[in-house]
Amino acid sequence: MxxxxxxxxxxxxxxxxxxxxxxxxxxxxxxxxxxxxxxxxxxxxxxxxxxxxxxxxxxxxxxxxxxxxxxxxxxxxxxxxxxxxxxxxxxxxxxxxxxxxxxxxxxxxxxxxxxxxxxxAITPNAPVADDFILVKTEHKGKLRKVNFDEIVYIEGLKNYVSIFTNKQEQIVTYSGIGELEERLPPRQFARVHRSYIVAIRMINAIDGNELFMKDAPRIPTSGRYKDELLTLLQKSILQNK
Incomplete structure (x- = not known):
């Protein structure tokens, strides 16, 4: 708040x-x-x-x-x-x-x-920020609150993105995936493909160029997105030792 x-x-x-x-x-x-x-x-x-x-x-x-x-x-x-x-x-x-x-x-x-x-909020001693974002939905003028801990993955399409939640909801918002990525905390979410952002906590496994997710279909990853994800996960493993 x-x-x-x-x-x-x-x-x-x-x-x-x-x-x-x-x-x-x-x-x-x-x-x-x-x-x-x-x-x-x-x-x-x-x-x-x-x-x-x-x-x-x-x-x-x-x-x-x-x-x-x-x-x-x-x-x-x-x-x-x-x-x-x-x-x-x-x-x-x-x-x-x-x-x-x-x-x-x-x-x-x-x-x-x-x-x-x-x-x-991602820097030490920073002000405490909220744990949600507000997005504009397909209903004109309506704002929807989406908690970070509800998001499983986000898929970007041509003119909009779909946010998939752990409540089996699909929330459509007319926003670019890059714009949405900037509003998400990077310690909790990763861009794994030009069309996908995932909640790091929901990743169960990585097999080749696919992510196995909890409560989600397989998500593709490749190139620099995969390299950055592996680096991020490696840092997380080291910090938890």
């Missing part, structure tokens, strides 16, 4: 973001305020991962606030003024949302945050 904080001098803008955060399963609202000085005190006492930060505010602008107090936070800037976008990205913001903020654009920005924390 990503802990979020909202700093915006307009309560109406806070209300919109609060509703969006509440409706997004991987986000949790840790606090909000219209006052930059109050935000400083609240952030000292509240664990926060992601800051939604307005740029045009009295006393301190959002850019000044992040320069002074936000070096340890990931930031999504929010503003009604598009000319501030470059300044926001120069401060390594995850994204920049232009008001009024539509929900689909909000989701795109927060998925960037989720991907960031998932990548950080």
């Amino acid at each position: 990503i802990n979020c904080f909202i700093l915006d001098d307009e309560q109406a803008a806070i209300n919109v973001l609060t509703k969006y955060i509440t409706d997004t399963p991987y986000l949790h609202l840790a606090g909000s305020t219209t006052s930059a000085p109050q935000a400083i005190e609240m952030l000292k006492q509240t664990p926060v991962d992601l800051l939604f930060l307005d740029i045009q505010m009295p006393l301190l602008t959002g850019l000044q606030f992040i320069d002074l107090y936000g070096s340890n936070l990931q930031v999504i800037f929010t503003t009604a003024y598009s000319e501030f976008a470059l300044n926001g990205f120069e401060r390594n913001a995850l994204d920049y949302l232009l008001k009024p903020i539509p929900f689909d654009r909000f989701l795109k920005a927060t998925e960037k945050a989720l991907n960031y924390f998932n990548r950080q």
Whole structure:
């Protein structure tokens, strides 16, 4: 779960973001305020991962606030003024949302945050990230939560991928297999073929260019994908000795 904080001098803008955060399963609202000085005190006492930060505010602008107090936070800037976008990205913001903020654009920005924390989770002492991904299904506008420990393997086809789970489900999402690979933790999943990603824990055996999987058909592997998989499995064996 990503802990979020909202700093915006307009309560109406806070209300919109609060509703969006509440409706997004991987986000949790840790606090909000219209006052930059109050935000400083609240952030000292509240664990926060992601800051939604307005740029045009009295006393301190959002850019000044992040320069002074936000070096340890990931930031999504929010503003009604598009000319501030470059300044926001120069401060390594995850994204920049232009008001009024539509929900689909909000989701795109927060998925960037989720991907960031998932990548950080594979390094020592990194922030704890969620153990799932959200994918867009064939039903227009519907997001589906898929837990990592449910995934057996993923098959990429021309314009979509199918996620096969240990619940005998096939979840179709309109995404490239490479894009999906970037969102999965590499200690748990391996690309074994240009068209397949597998959960490492589900591999029972390797015979030639085929993987024998638990609760799945045989999966092909070859070339550099097979070499990388064997290297990964060898490292796992050494670490467990």
